[in-house]
Amino acid sequence: MGAEKATGAFVLGLVGAIFHLIGGLVFIFVGTLFLGFAGIPGTGAGTPEMFAGIGLVLIALPVIFIVLAFLGAFWMYSGDKRRTTYGGVLTLIISIVAFATLWGLFLGSLLGFIGAILALVWNPTPAMPAPALAATPPPAMPAPAPAATPPPAAPAPEPIVPEPEEPSTEPEEQ
Numbered sequence: 001m002g003a004e005k006a007t008g009a010f011v012l013g014l015v016g017a018i019f020h021l022i023g024g025l026v027f028i029f030v031g032t033l034f035l036g037f038a039g040i041p042g043t044g045a046g047t048p049e050m051f052a053g054i055g056l057v058l059i060a061l062p063v064i065f066i067v068l069a070f071l072g073a074f075w076m077y078s079g080d081k082r083r084t085t086y087g088g089v090l091t092l093i094i095s096i097v098a099f100a101t102l103w104g105l106f107l108g109s110l111l112g113f114i115g116a117i118l119a120l121v122w123n124p125t126p127a128m129p130a131p132a133l134a135a136t137p138p139p140a141m142p143a144p145a146p147a148a149t150p151p152p153a154a155p156a157p158e159p160i161v162p163e164p165e166e167p168s169t170e171p172e173e174q
Helices: 007-039 048-076 081-101 107-121 130-135
Strands: none
Touching: 007 048, 007 081, 007 107, 048 081, 048 107, 081 107
16 A cells, blocks of 8 residues: 555645746747847837746746756655645645735645645644554453352252161060
């Protein structure tokens, strides 16, 4: 039998990370547009260097946070209580940041929140030491007392029978 894992937290965190990836790809696309503006002088207010800096930030931040979101989701599936907790905290932080920036399109952040909460409250059930219990025999039961039998009765007395008289040899008197 495999180790117990926080599967529900992992699935929700992973689906939330996928939504973060989709939203992050939108930000990366917008970042490349800003980098494109940086190469074309006179395309708007500001200097081309400003657009290049914004573009690099819009490309780098989603990549870093999406990698951390997937890392948190896989930590939640480790089966270790401490690593599951760390994955839950990391997923919660990423979901809060993504919620504020719309990377997860709200649904990714919502799923990340729920998955992180499930990971934080998850407790593995302790394993029962089955061999120790099976090796100890149950305590011996005392032998049942024998059924009470009455003590043997005393022998019945023999009936008193009078002895027959013997004829006397003396003459009878008159």
